[in-house]
Amino acid sequence: MTDALATPAERTSRTRYLPWITTPALVLLLVLVWHYYTVISGISAFILPSPLKVWQVWVGMLYSPRAWSHTLTTIASTLLGFFFGMLVGVGLGLVIGRIRWLEVTLNPFIVATQVVPKVALIPLFVVWFGFGMTPKVLVAAVLSFFPILTNTVLGVKSVESGHRDVMTSINATRLQTFLQLDLRNALPYIITGMEVGVVLAIIGTIVGEYLGGSAGLGYMLVSEMNSYQTDGLFAVIIHMTILGFVFYFATGLLRRFMIPWHQSAHA
Amino acid sequence: MSFASSVETPVAATAGAAPIIKLSGVSKWYGTRDKPVHALAETDLDIAPGELVVLLGPSGCGKTTLLRMIGGLLDPTQGRIDISGMELWKNGERQGNAVANLGMVFQDANLFPWLTIEENVALPLKLRGVAKAERQARARELMDLVKITGFERRWPKELSGGMRQRAAIARALSYGPNILLMDEPFGALDAMTRDSMNVELQRIWQETGKTIIVVTHSISEAVFLADRIVLLSPRPGRIDSIHPVPFPRPRGLDVQTSAEFQSLVKTLRHRLAEVE
Numbered sequence: 001m002t003d004a005l006a007t008p009a010e011r012t013s014r015t016r017y018l019p020w021i022t023t024p025a026l027v028l029l030l031v032l033v034w035h036y037y038t039v040i041s042g043i044s045a046f047i048l049p050s051p052l053k054v055w056q057v058w059v060g061m062l063y064s065p066r067a068w069s070h071t072l073t074t075i076a077s078t079l080l081g082f083f084f085g086m087l088v089g090v091g092l093g094l095v096i097g098r099i100r101w102l103e104v105t106l107n108p109f110i111v112a113t114q115v116v117p118k119v120a121l122i123p124l125f126v127v128w129f130g131f132g133m134t135p136k137v138l139v140a141a142v143l144s145f146f147p148i149l150t151n152t153v154l155g156v157k158s159v160e161s162g163h164r165d166v167m168t169s170i171n172a173t174r175l176q177t178f179l180q181l182d183l184r185n186a187l188p189y190i191i192t193g194m195e196v197g198v199v200l201a202i203i204g205t206i207v208g209e210y211l212g213g214s215a216g217l218g219y220m221l222v223s224e225m226n227s228y229q230t231d232g233l234f235a236v237i238i239h240m241t242i243l244g245f246v247f248y249f250a251t252g253l254l255r256r257f258m259i260p261w262h263q264s265a266h267a
Numbered sequence: 268m269s270f271a272s273s274v275e276t277p278v279a280a281t282a283g284a285a286p287i288i289k290l291s292g293v294s295k296w297y298g299t300r301d302k303p304v305h306a307l308a309e310t311d312l313d314i315a316p317g318e319l320v321v322l323l324g325p326s327g328c329g330k331t332t333l334l335r336m337i338g339g340l341l342d343p344t345q346g347r348i349d350i351s352g353m354e355l356w357k358n359g360e361r362q363g364n365a366v367a368n369l370g371m372v373f374q375d376a377n378l379f380p381w382l383t384i385e386e387n388v389a390l391p392l393k394l395r396g397v398a399k400a401e402r403q404a405r406a407r408e409l410m411d412l413v414k415i416t417g418f419e420r421r422w423p424k425e426l427s428g429g430m431r432q433r434a435a436i437a438r439a440l441s442y443g444p445n446i447l448l449m450d451e452p453f454g455a456l457d458a459m460t461r462d463s464m465n466v467e468l469q470r471i472w473q474e475t476g477k478t479i480i481v482v483t484h485s486i487s488e489a490v491f492l493a494d495r496i497v498l499l500s501p502r503p504g505r506i507d508s509i510h511p512v513p514f515p516r517p518r519g520l521d522v523q524t525s526a527e528f529q530s531l532v533k534t535l536r537h538r539l540a541e542v543e
Contacts, residue, residue: 162377163377166371169338169339170391
């Protein structure tokens with residue numbers, strides 16, 4: 001009985017805290033290798049700046065209002081694009097997961113939005129919507145909706161037939177079955193799709209800023225490159241990486257609150 | 268033939284009371300027009316209020332098909348099913364007022380993993396718009412009946428198979444149906460848990476006075492539980508014979524070692540071997 005009542009969290013408590021030690025250790029190792037390589041090889045700082053220099057530039061960025069304004073622009077476009085990607089991904093996924101003919105009809109077009117080189121669409125979006133926020137939001141949405149959609153469809157389709165029998169036998173309406181069964185069953189899948197989708201949304205936004213515009217971290221990257229500030233380039237990349245982590249883990253936190261019953265919430 | 272002495276005519280129910288479940292010429296065909304499968308031949312059966320009837324038969328005899336048709340999960344190809352005098356199927360549509368008298372329990376507990384045990388038990392009441400305090404009180408009452416008090420806030424995965432099945436029984440009873448339909452309810456449990464669950468089911472049946480139909484392929488389970496055993500034979504599925512079980516209630520597990528019990532088990536086993 002005690003074993004049956006042990007939560008997965010208790011069983012995996014040892015591996016759970018392992019990353020808190022291994023991650024800093026590995027990062028430290030990487031930085032040390034990087035540092036000594038730049039010292040020993042005498043490589044030009046223009047090709048590979050030392051980690052210390054990159055660190056100084058990045059800390060400098062944190063005190064620069066200009067850098068923060070670019071960061072906020074990127075965050076805003078990412079969140080907005082991700083929001084629309086989710087709206088379409090979850091909405092469409094819930095519908096075509098239940099209606100087979102609609103899925104068959106729409107599938108070629110959904111796949112088409114993914115196999116077309118999306119980056120190639122950006123100039124077109126710029127032509128249509130200018131250099132403002134809209135094309136970035138659009139790219140972020142187009143990139144992020146697909147994993148959310150496919151996972152939502154999978155979630156709806158993986159409802160156990162026995163669970164449907166229960167809803168039928170207790171006289172549930174179609175709407176009740178949809179809300180209490182299909183949607184709730186799909187939730188862990190949707191969150192998985194969101195984790196992938198939010199990372200793609202950042203990439204979409206940054207590539208959009210990179211190719212056309214005058215604001216955001218992608219734009220900052222280009223301007224550092226154009227002024228031959230390799231250390232600045234590195235600092236922006238690190239900045240973006242941290243931003244990506246924040247978004248990813250924030251999405252992962254949803255597991256704890258929205259699906260506390262699911263295995264994955266305790267991993 | 269020794270079994271003949273214990274065979275009633277299939278239609279007869281307990282004398283006097285009007286049947287709570289009445290099947291008239293119910294049959295089921297599966298599949299396409301090109302390759303139809305005759306799952307159940309025309310079947311008549313009356314079940315009296317408060318009866319505990321077991322449908323016993325080999326796989327493919329249509330016992331689950333029959334139960335799912337009575338439960339409103341599967342529409343009969345022909346014939347008529349009446350639940351408490353209300354027609355269950357009209358033009359292939361299940362009738363809500365008849366379904367409200369039915370509770371179902373399946374081989375898997377089929378609890379929703381995202382709801383706690385108490386929420387699972389109370390789900391049918393929630394869908395019926397019962398206020399939270401009231402459905403909580405009702406759920407606790409039923410959890411007490413099936414003896415899983417203390418597990419209100421647990422997730423289903425934290426309970427053993429037997430406990431989960433108890434919760435499933437509580438859920439099926441939550442909205443007060445008169446009839447409980449059980450499709451191999453303890454088939455997935457180990458032998459010892461299965462024995463104790465059968466004793467528990469008998470107790471719950473005696474305390475609540477529900478009409479219960481249990482589908483099983485275990486002969487000893489059928490003899491232990493049933494007032495009447497309906498033996499089905501395959502290809503196509505149909506009622507072969509009906510065997511009343513006279514042992515007094517409440518039956519303890521010891522009844523299984525008695526000579527009468529063994530003799531009835533033997534009779535049924537021989538008959539099953541003949542029809543298969």
